[in-house]
Amino acid sequence: MTTKPELQTEGSFVAGLAAIALFIVLGAVFMGVSFPAPTGFGEGAAITKSLGAAMFDIAPGAIMGEGETAVPGEGFLVAFEVIDIVLVAALVGAVMLARREVAGESVTLGVETTDDDDMAVAADGGPGGDDS
Numbered sequence: 001m002t003t004k005p006e007l008q009t010e011g012s013f014v015a016g017l018a019a020i021a022l023f024i025v026l027g028a029v030f031m032g033v034s035f036p037a038p039t040g041f042g043e044g045a046a047i048t049k050s051l052g053a054a055m056f057d058i059a060p061g062a063i064m065g066e067g068e069t070a071v072p073g074e075g076f077l078v079a080f081e082v083i084d085i086v087l088v089a090a091l092v093g094a095v096m097l098a099r100r101e102v103a104g105e106s107v108t109l110g111v112e113t114t115d116d117d118d119m120a121v122a123a124d125g126g127p128g129g130d131d132s
Helices: 012-032 047-055 074-098
Strands: 100-102 105-107
Touching: 047 074
Parallel strands: none
Antiparallel strands: 100 105
16 A cells, blocks of 8 residues: 655755745846856857867967967866866766665665575576586
8 A cells, every 4th residue: 555745844944945045146146147248259260270279289370271260278178177077976976876775785776686596507507506
């Protein structure tokens, strides 16, 4: 027989109120801020070539074609590092959420361990456990 799920309310009111207050404060800050007009890149900007030149420490003028202008690559470094940290944190979080532990030991999904010798298998794939 299944039971109806119940809402756990012990100790969560303070955390919920704090989350709502933080949401209101951040909403007010973001609504009140004014951003400058986006400028974008100039005509003929070679973004990919500029990033390649910055990555391999080549002078951008050495690989630019006629009519192409270089873009400073330092502005992309911060965005790349932030994305790197977020993706690594997401990967570590996914691994930790997927890992199961029972009584302090790691358990693999779908594998049950038994102490029966009947379940033993020889290295050649045949039944094992005794010399029969």
